Amino acid sequence: MDKQKIYNFSAGPAVLPDGVIKQAAEATVNYNGHGMSILEMSHRSAPIVDLVTETRQLIRQLLNVPENYKVLFLQGGASLQFSMIPMNILKNGETADYTETGVWSVKAIKEAQRYGNVNVVCSSKESVYNHIPKDIELSANQVYLHITSNNTIYGTQWQKFPDANGFMVGDMSSDIFSRPLDVSKFGVIYAGAQKNMGPAGVTMVIIREDLIGRSGRDVPSMLDFAIHADKDSMFNTPPVFAIYVVNRTLHWLQKLGGVEAMHEQNKSKAKLLYDEIERNPLFTSPIAEEDRSLMNVPFIFADEGDETHFLNYCSERGMVTLKGHRSVGGFRASIYNAMPVEGVQALVQAMQDY
Numbered sequence: 001m002d003k004q005k006i007y008n009f010s011a012g013p014a015v016l017p018d019g020v021i022k023q024a025a026e027a028t029v030n031y032n033g034h035g036m037s038i039l040e041m042s043h044r045s046a047p048i049v050d051l052v053t054e055t056r057q058l059i060r061q062l063l064n065v066p067e068n069y070k071v072l073f074l075q076g077g078a079s080l081q082f083s084m085i086p087m088n089i090l091k092n093g094e095t096a097d098y099t100e101t102g103v104w105s106v107k108a109i110k111e112a113q114r115y116g117n118v119n120v121v122c123s124s125k126e127s128v129y130n131h132i133p134k135d136i137e138l139s140a141n142q143v144y145l146h147i148t149s150n151n152t153i154y155g156t157q158w159q160k161f162p163d164a165n166g167f168m169v170g171d172m173s174s175d176i177f178s179r180p181l182d183v184s185k186f187g188v189i190y191a192g193a194q195k196n197m198g199p200a201g202v203t204m205v206i207i208r209e210d211l212i213g214r215s216g217r218d219v220p221s222m223l224d225f226a227i228h229a230d231k232d233s234m235f236n237t238p239p240v241f242a243i244y245v246v247n248r249t250l251h252w253l254q255k256l257g258g259v260e261a262m263h264e265q266n267k268s269k270a271k272l273l274y275d276e277i278e279r280n281p282l283f284t285s286p287i288a289e290e291d292r293s294l295m296n297v298p299f300i301f302a303d304e305g306d307e308t309h310f311l312n313y314c315s316e317r318g319m320v321t322l323k324g325h326r327s328v329g330g331f332r333a334s335i336y337n338a339m340p341v342e343g344v345q346a347l348v349q350a351m352q353d354y
């Protein structure tokens with residue numbers, strides 16, 4: 001049965017490549033000809049150990065991860081990393097610098113305050129996070145500088161990463177694999193899968209080996225990077241199915257030419273949409289031009305307008321989840337890697353026809 005083509009502009013969980021969804025459906029019936037669903041296979045079985053190992057290697061290749069970093073698959077979402085990173089890295093009394101660029105960074109700040117001295121080095125809160133702050137005063141004694149590379153709710157993105165005195169820690173949940181990245185500038189990179197690389201349930205952590213166990217704190221085993229690294233993310237049952245979908249999504253990305261090719265596609269998709277927002281007198285962007293995200297594109301009516309009416313208009317044309325986050329209103333089109341250019345074209349057409 002063919003469904004009407006739906007373009008899902010959700011901020012997360014978000015669109016995945018069509019082919020990946022089909023492979024995931026097949027794997028739940030019969031995984032790679034093993035005669036069993038992937039959902040019922042032991043994580044200790046050879047095919048699943050191979051799957052996890054291969055996914056880790058794929059990540060290393062796609063992001064050029066240096067040898068002295070571990071790639072981990074954890075649970076608890078990006079949100080647990082807000083705690084786990086300072087808990088494992090920051091000693092009592094040490095300072096970490098945090099940039100405040102949106103609600104996710106505020107949550108990261110709140111958790112880090114339990115484990116050390118948190119210095120909020122910049123904030124765009126007063127302008128409802130509509131830009132990335134340019135004036136940052138780093139602490140001389142910072143252990144690390146935390147950034148949220150893409151602010152999913154507000155539609156801002158660090159186009160150039162700031163310099164750190166120590167190392168950087170990056171929450172890249174909503175733009176990982178969307179552009180090339182110099183991993184070596186970061187001590188830790190983390191991302192929940194459900195924005196740009198798979199389904200909810202698995203969180204990718206890339207961590208420099210010398211930082212594992214740095215704080216010396218006695219932490220619960222499940223929150224200890226050392227244990228997960230030592231056990232190759234198999235300390236307990238990993239979210240095998242979520243890792244499988246990440247694996248297929250990353251193979252899809254690799255076939256397209258990797259993060260460089262993806263970045264070019266993302267730039268042209270975002271340009272299509274921003275050009276229409278600029279051109280169309282009905283709509284406008286609340287976001288500072290130089291900080292606009294390639295992943296999440298918020299827009300609002302230039303004057304008064306009936307938002308529900310436009311959302312319904314789009315929905316009838318097969319374009320869904322375009323409502324802005326409840327904290328900012330308006331509209332938001334999330335155009336992650338897997339959003340085809342046809343989806344963006346359809347939205348631009350709807351904006352013109354409206």
Ligand SMILES: *Cc1c(COP(=O)(O)O)cnc(C)c1O
Pocket residue numbers: 012076077078079080104148150151152171172173174192193195
């Ligand atoms: C969605 C999101 C989070 C929260 O992720 P969970 O996996 O739900 O914990 C954190 N940071 C950013 C930038 C996000 O977009």
